[in-house]
Amino acid sequence: MRYIRPLSIEDAVGELAKAVGPAAILAGGSDLLVRMKGGFIEPELIVDIKAISGLADITETADGFRIGAAVPCAVLGENKAVRKAWPGVVEAANLIGSKQVQGRCTITGNLCNASPAADSVPALVAAAAKAVVAGPSGKRTIAVESVPTGPGRTSLAKGEIIEAILLDKRPEHAGDAYLRFIPRTEMDIAVVSAGVNLTLDDKGAIKTARVALGAAAPTVLLVEEAGQVLVGSKLDEGTLERLAKICSGACRPIDDKRGTIEFRRKVAGVLAQRAAAIAYKRAGGK
Amino acid sequence: MNFDPRYSGRNFSSVGTRPIRPDGIDKVTGRARYGADFNMAGQLVGRILRSPHAHAVIKKIDTSKAEKLAGVKAVITAKDLPDLTDGDAAMYDILDNSMARKKALYDGHAVAAVAAIDARIARQALKLIEVDYEVLPHVTDVDEAAHHHAPLINDQIFTEGLEEKPAKPSNVTKRTQFGHGDVHKGFAQADFIVERSFKTEQTHQGYIEPHACVASVNPDGTADLWVCTQGHFVYRQHCAQLLGLEASKLRVTSSEIGGGFGGKTHVWAEPVALALSRKAGRPVKLVMTRDEVFRASGPTSATSIDVKIGAKKDGTITAAEATLRYSCGPYPGSWAEIGAMTAFACYKLENVKTVGYEVLVNRPKTAAYRAPSAPMAAFAVESAVDELAHELGMNAVDFRIKNAAQEGTRASYGPVYGPIGIGPTLEAAKNHPHMKAPLKMNQGRGMACGFWFNFGGQTCTDLNIGMDGSVSLAVGTVDVGGSRASLSLVAAEELGIDYSQVKAIVADTSSLGYNDMTDGSRGTFSSSMATISAARNAIKVLRDRAAQMWDIPVDDVTWEKGHAIAKGEKYGNLSPLSLKDIAAKSGTTGGPIAGHSELVADGAGVSFATHICDIEVDPETGATRVIRYTVVQDAGKAVHPTYVEGQYQGGAAQGIGWALNEEYIYGKDGRLQNPGFLDYRIPVCSDLPMIDTQILEIPNPNHPYGVRGVGETSIVPPLAAIANAVSNAVGVRMTHIPMSPPRILAALDAEREG
Numbered sequence A: 001m002r003y004i005r006p007l008s009i010e011d012a013v014g015e016l017a018k019a020v021g022p023a024a025i026l027a028g029g030s031d032l033l034v035r036m037k038g039g040f041i042e043p044e045l046i047v048d049i050k051a052i053s054g055l056a057d058i059t060e061t062a063d064g065f066r067i068g069a070a071v072p073c074a075v076l077g078e079n080k081a082v083r084k085a086w087p088g089v090v091e092a093a094n095l096i097g098s099k100q101v102q103g104r105c106t107i108t109g110n111l112c113n114a115s116p117a118a119d120s121v122p123a124l125v126a127a128a129a130k131a132v133v134a135g136p137s138g139k140r141t142i143a144v145e146s147v148p149t150g151p152g153r154t155s156l157a158k159g160e161i162i163e164a165i166l167l168d169k170r171p172e173h174a175g176d177a178y179l180r181f182i183p184r185t186e187m188d189i190a191v192v193s194a195g196v197n198l199t200l201d202d203k204g205a206i207k208t209a210r211v212a213l214g215a216a217a218p219t220v221l222l223v224e225e226a227g228q229v230l231v232g233s234k235l236d237e238g239t240l241e242r243l244a245k246i247c248s249g250a251c252r253p254i255d256d257k258r259g260t261i262e263f264r265r266k267v268a269g270v271l272a273q274r275a276a277a278i279a280y281k282r283a284g285g286k
Numbered sequence B: 001m002n003f004d005p006r007y008s009g010r011n012f013s014s015v016g017t018r019p020i021r022p023d024g025i026d027k028v029t030g031r032a033r034y035g036a037d038f039n040m041a042g043q044l045v046g047r048i049l050r051s052p053h054a055h056a057v058i059k060k061i062d063t064s065k066a067e068k069l070a071g072v073k074a075v076i077t078a079k080d081l082p083d084l085t086d087g088d089a090a091m092y093d094i095l096d097n098s099m100a101r102k103k104a105l106y107d108g109h110a111v112a113a114v115a116a117i118d119a120r121i122a123r124q125a126l127k128l129i130e131v132d133y134e135v136l137p138h139v140t141d142v143d144e145a146a147h148h149h150a151p152l153i154n155d156q157i158f159t160e161g162l163e164e165k166p167a168k169p170s171n172v173t174k175r176t177q178f179g180h181g182d183v184h185k186g187f188a189q190a191d192f193i194v195e196r197s198f199k200t201e202q203t204h205q206g207y208i209e210p211h212a213c214v215a216s217v218n219p220d221g222t223a224d225l226w227v228c229t230q231g232h233f234v235y236r237q238h239c240a241q242l243l244g245l246e247a248s249k250l251r252v253t254s255s256e257i258g259g260g261f262g263g264k265t266h267v268w269a270e271p272v273a274l275a276l277s278r279k280a281g282r283p284v285k286l287v288m289t290r291d292e293v294f295r296a297s298g299p300t301s302a303t304s305i306d307v308k309i310g311a312k313k314d315g316t317i318t319a320a321e322a323t324l325r326y327s328c329g330p331y332p333g334s335w336a337e338i339g340a341m342t343a344f345a346c347y348k349l350e351n352v353k354t355v356g357y358e359v360l361v362n363r364p365k366t367a368a369y370r371a372p373s374a375p376m377a378a379f380a381v382e383s384a385v386d387e388l389a390h391e392l393g394m395n396a397v398d399f400r401i402k403n404a405a406q407e408g409t410r411a412s413y414g415p416v417y418g419p420i421g422i423g424p425t426l427e428a429a430k431n432h433p434h435m436k437a438p439l440k441m442n443q444g445r446g447m448a449c450g451f452w453f454n455f456g457g458q459t460c461t462d463l464n465i466g467m468d469g470s471v472s473l474a475v476g477t478v479d480v481g482g483s484r485a486s487l488s489l490v491a492a493e494e495l496g497i498d499y500s501q502v503k504a505i506v507a508d509t510s511s512l513g514y515n516d517m518t519d520g521s522r523g524t525f526s527s528s529m530a531t532i533s534a535a536r537n538a539i540k541v542l543r544d545r546a547a548q549m550w551d552i553p554v555d556d557v558t559w560e561k562g563h564a565i566a567k568g569e570k571y572g573n574l575s576p577l578s579l580k581d582i583a584a585k586s587g588t589t590g591g592p593i594a595g596h597s598e599l600v601a602d603g604a605g606v607s608f609a610t611h612i613c614d615i616e617v618d619p620e621t622g623a624t625r626v627i628r629y630t631v632v633q634d635a636g637k638a639v640h641p642t643y644v645e646g647q648y649q650g651g652a653a654q655g656i657g658w659a660l661n662e663e664y665i666y667g668k669d670g671r672l673q674n675p676g677f678l679d680y681r682i683p684v685c686s687d688l689p690m691i692d693t694q695i696l697e698i699p700n701p702n703h704p705y706g707v708r709g710v711g712e713t714s715i716v717p718p719l720a721a722i723a724n725a726v727s728n729a730v731g732v733r734m735t736h737i738p739m740s741p742p743r744i745l746a747a748l749d750a751e752r753e754g
């Protein structure tokens, strides 16, 4: 096994592109090392991206935020500007594991690990976040939800690395929220989860809405219909009921050790309602 | 040696205080040596190949490729552990469980093992071992396994304990029955009857430290084993027997222990490590992964229990009956029998009958887990008791107080009780502020009682007095919960010296006589008895030496508060001699001063507890939160109250995990789905409230200080107390443990839909 720590994204992409055997990108390692220890993967090349210049930075641009792929979730959580603009994304990132895990783990790693239960991903999808992908044939920017294609699988090609996650600048009266269901209080994996992102008009009615569900299907679900049902409302009881119904209906969950189909459907609706209520309040709605 | 174990009602100066434990510094600095911390020069890494099938004939194992891999020093299969058990069926099962002989009986059953120069090569070698399996139908559910259509796990087993010998083999290995009176008559007298069926899923002890050992076998027939265990003497006996060694030539040293809870009373990997070392001619270290710990060690029984209890309008129970089915894994056990004995032990009953059925399943061999079998029986019985109280319109505590066993009550499992603590724990619970605290919306309160026998057993200690007057105490019961501190307190108490003068250690098997293991809540009970006896023997020597120093008859010397005193006016001018004074002169008065004790600690006092618990349930998700928890338990005498409280809290914490989330989940393929702490959910710190404790002290008449075992009873009531709390919170009777959120939500939905 070869471990390298390139200093530029070009070098990293080049090494990955010419790798013959199985290769892996190492960010925080909180998924990768666990899988290696368990004997599930035995990479011949490990490319540590933490020393690549710029990858550990959070930068505020004219369009919003650029969160480097090597930014640990703990650092993200301490960034006041991101926290203020995207509290839902940050709370999702800060649910991952524990203090110790957060010192290492990244939202990009969370996304690329492609677990249907990844915590930050529904919040990122609700936030309409984008991923900047660097590869042998240059750079492209894609919607976050197009990265995972199935459990443990992504749309990234050989040699491609996600460089950063982009979050938009926030208009006034905007709020987002993320909730997950776990049987314990921490150190657990979402049985089902929901991220909601709203903007309101001046009268407090919902102007735009995005709703995403986690652990409800093989990949994160962007439930467009759920967003539509919220638009125009002030989150009255009838709307919330319809929201829950749509979310429950949109789920394509499985029965497994973490929960039943029935349970996931039902709780997806409950969490969407509760997350919507929090996002609405954060946006200044009453 | 005419030791008088009777309770003497003395006043204490050391016992009952809370000094710092002798193993504390090592543990908080990381210096303590646990099983995996021991290493030897030239040691190899041992790894075990495990069956991926729940039930399969092992047709052939080809190890030739693995043997040829560079760095591999030994590969073994069952052939390398020949059967030396000589008709001892229980030992044969232990052997077969250590390494499958003809059939793999559960997912995770060991089939072969390697010793290699490093972990990577060992792992590669496992992949090169070719096992030819013939997969058989399997059964993992206790009720399905008991059904006569179920796949047979062992066709040589015919149900024992039936009136007629059965014609066909069965997965039900044994039927046992306990009770007295006539339950039919009793139910006929009842105004109210509650009858329900309950299920509990299989749980693991969940000790944080995995099984680990280093084995070193010499060509001359001697061997050493360093191991994390609750009973190194028992491990020695078992390993010696399985490997054909002489017990006294196998020296077993126990490490510090990161939890056992009954799960480390049982050899698994140790015979394999010894066999690997014997074949490789080098020491072998074998450490189980967490996955292996779950798949192959531990667990407790899964159960299915029917309960029927009847009472008169005035609240008198007229009859109680239970049928209990417990899974044993693939080998016979007596788990349902223990459940059947403990089920109604808290109550004074005229008519009672319990029947236990031991059931084989394709799951790991059931091992003891803290008051083994009692929590599930208590769950079923205490749930029914609660429901009956509701039906009678009686307060749940008052109903229990009315029917509680007392001194002189004939227990449902046979004996007549001496002084016992069930009544006092119930009264204390009734008067506890917790019982009166207001509840908020979606919150419910539950309570339950629990019983455990406790055990004494063979015990032996050495107490040696150094020339500087310091005392070393060597005990043979592994310290699983602070017993070195407690035993040092007892030695200090009996000798009349300060705690800081005593240093207790756990001696290895070559340094001390045989000791039963630390199970049955016997560690402090039995070793304190042996320590008192050893100290009294040492005092005899000390008095004798003082008499020599004074040149007076020994009968004129008494021992008080750590000093020899010359009795009577004629010795008025002789000032007392301290232990230190006498020890300093020991070289010239007859040599080293010591006290020894070998005894069977009879008379372990039974123990009772009552728990109270408040739970909040989120009715939309089924999520639960334990808001408040109180443990009231009889300790006889709390030698070191902090560690007694620790035992109370630990049992409650484990019970909370068991009640709410912990369970073995098997797929249709018979494979364990959740062999890790991510999906086998023991509670984390933030899941638990501060667990409040109240120690009652109803002295055990059979121990000089009145001590009873305290380690196990605390896990008996929680399943029931929590089930009662959840049931009261949601208004639906919960009958299936664990009450995971999906189960609670499903129960609520079923109720809403009517």
Ligand SMILES: Cc1cc2nc3c(=O)[nH]c(=O)nc-3n(C[C@H](O)[C@H](O)[C@H](O)COP(=O)(O)OP(=O)(O)OC[C@H]3O[C@@H](n4cnc5c(N)ncnc54)[C@H](O)[C@@H]3O)c2cc1C
Residues within 6 Å of the ligand: A024, A025, A026, A027, A028, A029, A030, A031, A032, A033, A034, A049, A069, A095, A096, A097, A098, A101, A104, A105, A106, A107, A108, A109, A110, A111, A112, A113, A117, A118, A119, A120, A156, A160, A161, A162, A163, A187, A188, A189, A190
């Ligand atoms: C104890 C513990 C608790 C956990 N709890 C949670 C939890 O509560 N919620 C949750 O969602 N997850 C949890 N996880 C999983 C894990 O921590 C998260 O998924 C985390 O976000 C992964 O980030 P990382 O930087 O450590 O990823 P890594 O392990 O470094 O990488 C993960 C995967 O993504 C690939 N990858 C990483 N960076 C890039 C990149 N820039 N471009 C392309 N591919 C890349 C890697 O090759 C690897 O396949 C937990 C893990 C542990 C060990």
